[in-house]
Amino acid sequence: MTDGVVERSRPRDRILETAQDMFHRHGIKGVGVDAITEAAGTNKMTLYRHFESKDELIIECLRATAAKASKIWDAFEAQHPGDKLAQLHAWVHKASEMLNADCRGCDMANAAVELSEADHPARRVIKELKEAQREKLVALCRDAGIGQAELLADTLSLLLEGARVSMQSVGAEGPSAQFVRMAESLIASFRAR
Amino acid sequence: MTDGVVERSRPRDRILETAQDMFHRHGIKGVGVDAITEAAGTNKMTLYRHFESKDELIIECLRATAAKASKIWDAFEAQHPGDKLAQLHAWVHKASEMLNADCRGCDMANAAVELSEADHPARRVIKELKEAQREKLVALCRDAGIGQAELLADTLSLLLEGARVSMQSVGAEGPSAQFVRMAESLIASFRAR
DNA sequence: CTAGGGTGTTACCGGTCTGTAACTTCCGCA
DNA sequence: TGCGGAAGTTACAGACCGGTAACACCCTAG
Numbered sequence: 445m446t447d448g449v450v451e452r453s454r455p456r457d458r459i460l461e462t463a464q465d466m467f468h469r470h471g472i473k474g475v476g477v478d479a480i481t482e483a484a485g486t487n488k489m490t491l492y493r494h495f496e497s498k499d500e501l502i503i504e505c506l507r508a509t510a511a512k513a514s515k516i517w518d519a520f521e522a523q524h525p526g527d528k529l530a531q532l533h534a535w536v537h538k539a540s541e542m543l544n545a546d547c548r549g550c551d552m553a554n555a556a557v558e559l560s561e562a563d564h565p566a567r568r569v570i571k572e573l574k575e576a577q578r579e580k581l582v583a584l585c586r587d588a589g590i591g592q593a594e595l596l597a598d599t600l601s602l603l604l605e606g607a608r609v610s611m612q613s614v615g616a617e618g619p620s621a622q623f624v625r626m627a628e629s630l631i632a633s634f635r636a637r
Numbered sequence: 638m639t640d641g642v643v644e645r646s647r648p649r650d651r652i653l654e655t656a657q658d659m660f661h662r663h664g665i666k667g668v669g670v671d672a673i674t675e676a677a678g679t680n681k682m683t684l685y686r687h688f689e690s691k692d693e694l695i696i697e698c699l700r701a702t703a704a705k706a707s708k709i710w711d712a713f714e715a716q717h718p719g720d721k722l723a724q725l726h727a728w729v730h731k732a733s734e735m736l737n738a739d740c741r742g743c744d745m746a747n748a749a750v751e752l753s754e755a756d757h758p759a760r761r762v763i764k765e766l767k768e769a770q771r772e773k774l775v776a777l778c779r780d781a782g783i784g785q786a787e788l789l790a791d792t793l794s795l796l797l798e799g800a801r802v803s804m805q806s807v808g809a810e811g812p813s814a815q816f817v818r819m820a821e822s823l824i825a826s827f828r829a830r
Numbered sequence: 831c832t833a834g835g836g837t838g839t840t841a842c843c844g845g846t847c848t849g850t851a852a853c854t855t856c857c858g859c860a
Numbered sequence: 861t862g863c864g865g866a867a868g869t870t871a872c873a874g875a876c877c878g879g880t881a882a883c884a885c886c887c888t889a890g
Contacts, residue, residue, distance in 0.1 A: 455867070471753045473666040476847060487868060488849080498848065549750065556806040557742065557750045560664045574807045598812035599819050603792070606799030613749040614767045619791035626792050633826065648837075669877060680838060681879080691878065831890100838885070846877070855868070860861100 456494040458484040464505045468551055472502055472558045502555065503569050509551045510573040517580060528588040535584065536627045539604050543623060545616045549608040589635075596634045600627055649687040651677040657698045661744050665695060665751045695748065696762050702744045703766040710773060721781040728777065729820045732797050736816060738809045742801040782828075789827045793820055 462484035466475045477498055481491050495501040516538060524530035548554070552570045559566055578601060585600075586593035604627075607620035655677035659668045670691055674684050688694040709731060717723035741747070745763045752759055771794060778793075779786035797820075800813035 469753065471666075471751060473664075473751070474753055477849085478847085489851095489869080490867060492849065493866080548753065553802045553806050554750050557747050557802065558664060558666070560662065560667055560741065570806050571808065574803075574811070578807070578812065595815060595818070598815050599796070601812045602796050602799030602803060602816070602819070604799070605802050606795030606797065609746045609750065609798050609802050610767075610795060613746050613763050614771070615764065618767070619771065619794045622788060622791050623795070625788070626795070670879085671877085682839085682881095683837060685879065686836080833890085834888095836885105836887090839883085841881085843880080844878100847875080848873105850873080851871085853869080853871105855866105857866085858864095860863085 455484070455486045455490050458486060459491050459494065459501070460504060460508055463501055464508055464551075467502070467505055467555075468509075468548055472555055477501075499565050502559075502566050506552055506555060506566060506569055506573060510577075513577070528584055532584055532588050532631065533628075535581070536600075536624060536631070539607075539627070540624045543607055543611060543616065543620050547608060547611045547616070549612055550605065553605060553609065585634075590631075591637055592634060596630065599630060603627060603630075648677070648679045648683045652679065652684050652687065652694070653697060653701055656694055657701055657744075660695070660698055660748075661702075661741055665748055670694075692758050695752075695759050699745055699748060699759060699762055699766060703770075706770070721777055725777055725781050725824065726821075728774070729793075729817060729824070732800075732820070733817045736800055736804060736809065736813050740801060740804045740809070742805050743798065746798060746801070778827075783824075784830055785827060789823065792823060796820060796823075 459480065463475075463480045466480055466483060477488055477491055480501075481488050491501070495504065520531040520534045520538075523534060552574055555566055556570050561567075578597065581597040581601060582594050585597045590596055603623060607623045610618050610620045652673060656668075656673045659673055659676060670681055670684055673694075674681050684694070688697065713724040713727045713731075716727060745767055748759055749763050754760075771790065774790040774794060775787050778790045783789055796816060800816045803811050803813045
């Protein structure tokens with residue numbers, strides 16, 4: 445009963461939405477296409493009329509989640525127009541919000557872990573999307589007037605990535621509990637240079 | 638031909654060694670017990686005479702890799718007896734060494750990502766082993782004379798965890814390339830307080 | 831030499847997986 | 861009203877999965 449996304453919309457959209465949710469919660473290899481279509485209130489044939497394979501569906505899901513993340517960035521700009529430093533702090537705050545108890549981590553990073561085949565079609569998509577996100581964070585740091593923008597952005601990236609994976613192995617009371625403090629003091633020390 | 642660990646030793650040891658290697662490279666759900674036993678030069682029946690289930694084998698593999706990691710810590714003490722700060726720098730150096738191009742990340746973290754079921758028997762083992770490793774790093778920082786030992790240890794943990802997962806999504810030229818610089822300057826700044 | 835335990839072999843069970851074929855039903859639009 | 865395309869249904873193919881049963885083998889300890 446937890447996997448029911450059966451509101452009426454076009455089957456393709458329902459499948460995509462449901463697949464994102466189920467891949468996120470149960471992992472890619474932990475969910476079959478049958479389970480997705482059932483939870484989406486449709487059937488396997490319809491899925492394969494819209495997506496040529498499960499791999500293609502995976503890729504579309506990753507693109508969709510990246511698009512959602514992109515909207516969050518737009519919200520930062522809307523909330524603090526022109527104030528890049530405030531947007532950076534908003535990024536930290538938003539990131540820490542996502543580190544709640546039942547956090548299942550970053551879909552792209554999780555997919556990279558699960559899809560270990562070096563030539564899996566999703567891998568290049570993951571790399572592209574992650575590189576785009578990195579560019580965004582670097583630009584934000586640079587525009588916030590920080591000197592070593594790349595280094596700060598990369599450090600913040602690793603901290604967040606680490607916090608998300610640490611949550612899954614030791615839980616919310618582990619090292620990830622200190623994420624905000626780490627990130628904020630990092631930003632402060634970079635600004636002081 | 639890449640998965641052959643067929644040197645003569647007792648079947649149980651061969652299975653454990655082979656399983657560790659294959660779980661690490663292909664992921665837990667990406668490897669079947671048949672493939673493990675074949676690569677170990679034995680058969681499925683023998684596996685199930687020594688391990689009561691695949692889950693139990695997974696757990697034994699995690700314990701074995703943790704034991705190997707523990708030996709690396711012993712080496713730090715052997716190389717720099719009593720000099721805890723030197724051991725901390727050795728930890729950073731060793732960690733960065735493991736971030737080579739075809740790094741597949743931390744087995745325990747990867748397992749936590751793959752085994753999404755909250756009540757999977759391996760999860761509590763992962764948590765225990767990770768907490769033990771955390772305690773070790775905290776103690777090392779504390780004995781190295783650093784004030785906020787827990788915070789430094791947790792920050793270094795997240796950086797390393799993040800570097801290992803970042804490697805798998807964007808490769809070795811991504812943010813993880815700066816791991817040593819980040820870790821060293823972190824240690825320096827904590828020592829200066 | 832012999833007994834017995836560890837090991838290898840083969841076959842099998844029931845289930846799940848991705849993906850497809852053939853057919854029916856439904857719904858919107860002209 | 862009737863037509864056409866989208867969606868649903870059922871069944872299936874072929875492969876793989878974890879796990880077990882029954883039996884033959886071999887090697888070593890006594």
